[in-house]
Amino acid sequence: MTTNNLPQDEASCPAEGILKQLSGKWKPQIFRLALDGPVRFNGLLRQLPGSNKQSVATALKELEEADILVKTVVQEKPLHIEYTLSEKGHAMVSVFRSMEGFLS
Amino acid sequence: MTTNNLPQDEASCPAEGILKQLSGKWKPQIFRLALDGPVRFNGLLRQLPGSNKQSVATALKELEEADILVKTVVQEKPLHIEYTLSEKGHAMVSVFRSMEGFLS
DNA sequence: TCAATTAGTCAAAAAAACATGACTACCAAC
């Protein structure tokens, strides 16, 4: 009982998982903004011109499900929610940097 | 006259370009197979179960346009076409490896 | 000359991703 249940493609191509987790119209930009500190829903809407609630919400949910961002309710003045890089998210920074360093 | 003409998102997020060039349903796997040597159209169709002519053709064209693969007509016995990693493609290997090394 | 292999193209359909606009719900200030 040691067969894995990954789709065959990801089994033979580990990079594909990462690519999937980071790709999409808004996820790379959200990830990048999160490098500078916690990000918030409405903040992202303002910082990402052309974006919209639905897409940002979906991107945040997927980044959270991929364990790249962590969602926290901040018990402060105007009670709000923050998304911060998880440990895995931090580990991904080097991958991200190697992409940024690659200027064609 | 020094404004650039990149979409705002790519300007502020260089990683996004790479992500775009490598993402898609078949491109990561094709890239990975190309690491082991030249790949061919019909060979890929056989090596990628579930793929189809159209998708493989499109992926190859985009990888070629992104200057990641180079298309060559090989003047041999059964005249055929090979796709090999370009110089840029080789430079991308380190990025790709850093993704592969990242096992969540 | 016939059949197989090479490497595709094309039009159309299906599926996935993304956007739009309306709506919800909580909290605080005025």
Added chain:
DNA sequence: GTTGGTAGTCATGTTTTTTTGACTAATTGA
């Protein structure tokens, strides 16, 4: 009690990506 900010959801529509199946065309071997 109404406005404004927090963070979303939901149904729908549009756009992009991917798949399907038919077709083309050159080369090779029998």
